[in-house]
Amino acid sequence: MPAINVGGIEIEVDEDGFIADPSKWNEAVAKALAETEGVTELTEDHWKVVNYLRQYYQQFGIAPMIRKLCKETGYSLKQIYDLFPSGPAKGACKIAGLPKPTGCV
Amino acid sequence: MPGDSKEFPLCHELMKGRSPSHVRELSNSRYPLAMYEHGLATGETAYGHGGYISIPELPSGVAVRNSCRPEIIEESAYLRILPPAGGWLSAVTLEKLASCAETYGKGLIHLTSGGTIEIYTTREQMVPMVRELNAAGLDIGSTGNDLRCLTACCGPARCDMALIDAPALATYLGQRFIDEQQYPGYPQKVKSGVAGCPNDCIRAMMQKDHSFIGVYRDLPQINNEVLAAWQEAGGDLAGLIAACPAGALTWTGTTLAIVPNKCWHCMACINLCPAIRPGRERGVAWVAGGKYGHRGPQGPMVGYVLVPFIPVKDDDYTAIGDLFGAFLELWADNARKKERVGDFIARVGPLWVLKELGLKVEPQILLSPKRNGF
Numbered sequence: 001m002p003a004i005n006v007g008g009i010e011i012e013v014d015e016d017g018f019i020a021d022p023s024k025w026n027e028a029v030a031k032a033l034a035e036t037e038g039v040t041e042l043t044e045d046h047w048k049v050v051n052y053l054r055q056y057y058q059q060f061g062i063a064p065m066i067r068k069l070c071k072e073t074g075y076s077l078k079q080i081y082d083l084f085p086s087g088p089a090k091g092a093c094k095i096a097g098l099p100k101p102t103g104c105v
Numbered sequence: 106m107p108g109d110s111k112e113f114p115l116c117h118e119l120m121k122g123r124s125p126s127h128v129r130e131l132s133n134s135r136y137p138l139a140m141y142e143h144g145l146a147t148g149e150t151a152y153g154h155g156g157y158i159s160i161p162e163l164p165s166g167v168a169v170r171n172s173c174r175p176e177i178i179e180e181s182a183y184l185r186i187l188p189p190a191g192g193w194l195s196a197v198t199l200e201k202l203a204s205c206a207e208t209y210g211k212g213l214i215h216l217t218s219g220g221t222i223e224i225y226t227t228r229e230q231m232v233p234m235v236r237e238l239n240a241a242g243l244d245i246g247s248t249g250n251d252l253r254c255l256t257a258c259c260g261p262a263r264c265d266m267a268l269i270d271a272p273a274l275a276t277y278l279g280q281r282f283i284d285e286q287q288y289p290g291y292p293q294k295v296k297s298g299v300a301g302c303p304n305d306c307i308r309a310m311m312q313k314d315h316s317f318i319g320v321y322r323d324l325p326q327i328n329n330e331v332l333a334a335w336q337e338a339g340g341d342l343a344g345l346i347a348a349c350p351a352g353a354l355t356w357t358g359t360t361l362a363i364v365p366n367k368c369w370h371c372m373a374c375i376n377l378c379p380a381i382r383p384g385r386e387r388g389v390a391w392v393a394g395g396k397y398g399h400r401g402p403q404g405p406m407v408g409y410v411l412v413p414f415i416p417v418k419d420d421d422y423t424a425i426g427d428l429f430g431a432f433l434e435l436w437a438d439n440a441r442k443k444e445r446v447g448d449f450i451a452r453v454g455p456l457w458v459l460k461e462l463g464l465k466v467e468p469q470i471l472l473s474p475k476r477n478g479f
Contacts, residue, residue, distance in 0.1 A: 085162055
């Protein structure tokens with residue numbers, strides 16, 4: 001299984017680059033995952049989306065529907081794509097350390 | 106022509122004759138003919154299921170078909186280009202599309218049944234091609250769970266039947282809802298079409314989740330002088346009267362008249378006789394829920410006439426756009442995952458939709474939508 005290196009620790013990821021074990025996620029891992037998706041700096045706006053995704057995932061065990069993500073964070077889908085060029089699923093969910101979503105996000 | 110008739114014998118069979126041949130087009134491009142030959146030989150396509158691919162900067166308008174014969178072609182990725190409404194493409198635009206297809210693709214363009222323009226390419230070539238298309242005033246979109254391209258008939262740009270300016274309305278909606286066409290955020294795809302008159306040459310009511318149909322609310326206008334000339338030239342009056350599906354045409358012996366409460370405001374008599382022209386009070390009927398698709402509990406269905414007449418004055422389409430946007434929000438908030446508009450309306454009921462949107466409920470549009478909505 002491929003892996004990314006975060007401060008000398010190997011974090012395993014799946015073939016699409018999603019974290020294999022969500023419990024190993026931390027902010028440093030988020031930054032390393034962000035770089036794989038072309039996000040060089042995680043701003044306050046990025047963290048707002050990432051934190052919402054994590055909170056929802058911890059509560060419900062799945063990623064939220066895309067419209068819910070937009071409504072709850074207050075960002076339009078266009079803004080989400082501006083923040084995460086790979087989109088809410090491949091970009092935002094990956095950086096937030098969620099497993100690869102199968103649903104609508 | 107790549108390959109000889111021994112290499113692709115079945116493809117070559119389809120190139121014979123004087124009628125245009127799709128294989129001739131494929132073989133004049135860099136399309137891998139071996140894939141098609143494989144399909145013809147085995148009775149099963151060499152392409153597999155496809156779908157969404159993630160290309161940074163391009164949220165929508167990019168997709169792929171997988172290959173079952175990776176030794177011939179690994180995959181077939183493509184860009185979907187939003188078409189100008191009404192199917193109008195200048196030679197200059199066609200040349201630009203051709204140049205993009207040559208430079209970045211396989212020298213092949215696909216005009217899809219849904220109205221879009223597809224160019225087959227590779228994932229790496231997509232962003233540079235989109236930059237070039239953007240510079241030429243074109244853009245991509247219309248894939249996945251988003252608002253698909255707004256199609257329209259040719260409208261008054263070259264049709265004498267057009268009751269409303271269909272391409273103008275489609276362009277207005279396209280501009281207003283461009284983000285919805287380029288950022289997939291809905292539970293399912295939504296297709297839309299605008300037809301200039303109830304003839305609905307683009308089959309919007311049957312095919313599109315949303316159709317806006319040009320209609321007239323008053324009666325067809327009869328010019329008895331033109332009618333006399335038409336009869337003299339061999340016009341079949343009895344055939345004309347019989348052609349009215351509502352039996353609303355009557356002949357008094359000297360003039361032709363329409364029984365007002367019988368007329369369905371269709372186009373049957375207008376299509377047949379140049380002496381009968383559409384009424385002057387014109388607007389748009391909003392029909393929602395049509396689809397050809399067999400997925401979903403309802404299967405293929407004709408749309409519901411939700412609003413039989415939205416007046417259109419001075420080319421102001423704001424009210425139609427407001428209604429369209431309000432419905433899309435209502436549907437997206439309440440639809441189940443992958444639920445098309447028709448299945449959604451059938452599940453919640455058209456009355457619920459009308460009430461939620463604050464619209465007047467007119468019983469006749471649900472009881473006998475084809476008859477007389479006014």
